[in-house]
Each structure stands twice: as C-alpha cells, then as structure tokens.
Amino acid sequence: MRIGEVAARAGVSVRALRYYEQQGLLHSTRNPARQRVYPAGAVERVRLIQRLYSSGLPSRTIRDVLPFADSGEVAPELVDLLEAERDRLDQRMRELQEARERLHVCISEALREDFPPS
Numbered sequence: 001m002r003i004g005e006v007a008a009r010a011g012v013s014v015r016a017l018r019y020y021e022q023q024g025l026l027h028s029t030r031n032p033a034r035q036r037v038y039p040a041g042a043v044e045r046v047r048l049i050q051r052l053y054s055s056g057l058p059s060r061t062i063r064d065v066l067p068f069a070d071s072g073e074v075a076p077e078l079v080d081l082l083e084a085e086r087d088r089l090d091q092r093m094r095e096l097q098e099a100r101e102r103l104h105v106c107i108s109e110a111l112r113e114d115f116p117p118s
Contacts, residue, residue: 003036010046023059056089
C-alpha cells in the first residue's frame with residue numbers, strides 16, 4: 001500500500017505517517033518510483049500507535065512497546081513499562097492539580113478589591 005492509502009484507511013495524515021517513520025515506529029520500503037510502500041499490516045499498526053499516543057505514551061515508550069505487540073507476547077517487562085508510564089501520568093496529574101489550585105488562589109486574590117497588595 002502507498003502512503004496515501006494507509007493514511008486514508010487509518011484515518012491519519014500523510015504527515016503523521018512520515019513522523020511515525022522518523023520516530024522508528026513504522027517502516028516502509030521504496031518502489032522503483034521512490035514512493036513509500038507499506039506492508040499489509042500497516043493500517044493496524046498505525047491504529048495501535050494512535051491508541052498508544054492517546055494513552056499518553058511518548059514515542060520513545062511506544063518504540064519500546066511495539067516489539068511486544070509484534071510478538072503477541074505479554075511479558076512482565078511490558079507490564080512494568082506500562083505501569084511506570086501510568087505512574088508518571090499519575091504524578092503529572094497531581095502536579096497539574098496543585099498548579100490549578102495555586103492558580104485558583106491567584107484568581108481569588110485578583111478579584112479582591114485591594115489587588116494588587118501593596
């Protein structure tokens with residue numbers, strides 16, 4: 001399949017496919033006309049990459065997860081990797097919640113009549 005067909009079937013842009021290739025997440029070959037040609041499973045792989053990105057995983061982690069998906073193996077290393085990413089997201093969510101609370105205090109102070117304090 002050529003790049004436009006994969007993009008259309010997977011519901012992503014051609015630019016996204018090129019980015020996935022740059023990140024080492026997706027691979028293609030070139031035909032004699034130098035056009036990208038993707039294997040039959042490329043659409044499913046792109047959909048998996050999209051699910052992993054939407055789960056908050058960075059491309060470096062997705063690159064580590066994909067070999068497990070390719071093998072169909074649910075190894076302890078995969079579970080450890082995914083749990084570590086979940087813990088990272090939990091920490092980031094706590095940090096964002098704390099920042100939101102601090103911002104709420106700033107808004108409350110800004111709404112006071114004597115703002116800014118002298």
